[in-house]
Amino acid sequence: MRLAIAVPLVVSLLGAGSIQLGRWERSQSFLDYLHKSGLPKELYYSLDGEERELVSELRAGALYYTLFDDNGTIEQVLIPINEELQIHIYREQGAYGIALIPIDYTQRAESFWIALEGGPYNAILDATGNVGLAYEFLRAFKGSIDFRRSIYKGDRVAILYDQKYRLGQPFGLPRIKAAMVETRGKRHYVFAFEGRFYDEQGKEMERFRLIRPVRARISSPFTLRRWHPILRRWRAHLGVDFAAPAGTPVRAAGPGRILFAGYKGGYGKVVIIAHRDGYKSLYAHLRSFRKGIRPGRFVGQGEVIGYVGSTGLSTGPHLHFGLYRYNRPINPLRVVRIAKGRLSGAKLRRFKGMVARYKREIEELLAQKPERTRVEKIKLVSYIGEEHGAKRTD
Numbered sequence: 001m002r003l004a005i006a007v008p009l010v011v012s013l014l015g016a017g018s019i020q021l022g023r024w025e026r027s028q029s030f031l032d033y034l035h036k037s038g039l040p041k042e043l044y045y046s047l048d049g050e051e052r053e054l055v056s057e058l059r060a061g062a063l064y065y066t067l068f069d070d071n072g073t074i075e076q077v078l079i080p081i082n083e084e085l086q087i088h089i090y091r092e093q094g095a096y097g098i099a100l101i102p103i104d105y106t107q108r109a110e111s112f113w114i115a116l117e118g119g120p121y122n123a124i125l126d127a128t129g130n131v132g133l134a135y136e137f138l139r140a141f142k143g144s145i146d147f148r149r150s151i152y153k154g155d156r157v158a159i160l161y162d163q164k165y166r167l168g169q170p171f172g173l174p175r176i177k178a179a180m181v182e183t184r185g186k187r188h189y190v191f192a193f194e195g196r197f198y199d200e201q202g203k204e205m206e207r208f209r210l211i212r213p214v215r216a217r218i219s220s221p222f223t224l225r226r227w228h229p230i231l232r233r234w235r236a237h238l239g240v241d242f243a244a245p246a247g248t249p250v251r252a253a254g255p256g257r258i259l260f261a262g263y264k265g266g267y268g269k270v271v272i273i274a275h276r277d278g279y280k281s282l283y284a285h286l287r288s289f290r291k292g293i294r295p296g297r298f299v300g301q302g303e304v305i306g307y308v309g310s311t312g313l314s315t316g317p318h319l320h321f322g323l324y325r326y327n328r329p330i331n332p333l334r335v336v337r338i339a340k341g342r343l344s345g346a347k348l349r350r351f352k353g354m355v356a357r358y359k360r361e362i363e364e365l366l367a368q369k370p371e372r373t374r375v376e377k378i379k380l381v382s383y384i385g386e387e388h389g390a391k392r393t394d
């Protein structure tokens with residue numbers, strides 16, 4: 001679709017031309033894309049190993065922008081890799097160049113409450129058009145409230161959250177700060193603290209736990225974006241690297257179904273496992289797969305799935321371990337934890353202060369009329385796979 005709207009970031013550089021908004025196609029590789037768009041393949045080959053790893057991360061449904069000049073020649077393309085970093089293809093003196101650059105976005109604090117008539121998923125979707133928000137809400141309360149049984153007409157939901165906007169479009173998953181469900185007059189709260197959800201008492205809500213796939217030193221941590229001062233380039237590392245010798249058995253971090261076992265660009269030989277609650281784990285640069293590991297098979301937590309190697313673009317044997325929620329990379333170490341999920345000491349005191357603040361905010365919100373913050377549907381939310389875009393029964 002051609003957009004008539006002026007998108008300031010790019011248009012200001014040119015003053016003319018048109019912008020096309022596209023969605024990254026399912027199982028389209030970066031090379032496929034270059035070929036289809038008539039862009040030189042050299043753009044891919046000029047990337048180094050780490051950058052090619054990132055390019056393997058391009059996912060179905062991600063929104064990207066193409067800027068054409070008046071003759072229909074591509075001037076610039078912006079393709080997001082994650083919520084922080086994007087591929088920038090540009091034309092300079094007739095030749096194309098490529099670089100990774102940070103994504104410009106703004107963040108807005110938003111909030112709303114609604115009275116329920118049925119399940120909260122569709123109610124939140126109807127009120128806000130925000131698929132990601134509906135999903136995050138369900139995740140926040142997962143395991144504590146059975147929405148199928150315990151929701152009655154007139155029950156209420158209130159949410160405080162932050163939403164990123166990129167070029168005027170909602171972007172990335174919203175970050176819920178606090179949420180409340182009132183069923184038959186009783187209020188249940190969840191609060192986000194250091195990337196995880198807790199109840200009012202500081203007890204962790206989520207039960208999903210992963211184990212480390214290998215016992216080895218971490219040689220490279222997770223980062224959504226960082227500036228590499230020596231290479232003078234922007235980087236991201238969408239997983240954790242473990243420095244393990246070649247041949248070390250790699251174990252499934254959690255129970256799940258094998259989605260993929262094969263070759264994937266810079267990642268080399270890869271196994272991807274789908275877990276519950278929208279989680280996927282990825283194991284890259286494997287030397288080989290364990291016999292019988294193929295798509296569709298279920299594996300238990302700790303089951304050997306393959307062996308450490310250095311296939312793909314890898315400087316030496318190591319395991320690259322990635323974790324995704326709704327196809328969005330997250331830091332695996334946040335979920336791989338052994339400690340009991342209960343806050344204590346100074347952390348608990350800090351948490352309690354935050355809880356009091358957010359509860360007051362929710363109270364003030366409920367005193368207002370129920371608000372429908374967004375009228376238009378947010379259909380094109382990047383980083384939520386297409387399979388998560390539809391309505392569902394909850």
Ligand SMILES: [Zn+2]
Nearest residue numbers: 239240241320
């Ligand atoms: Zn890695």
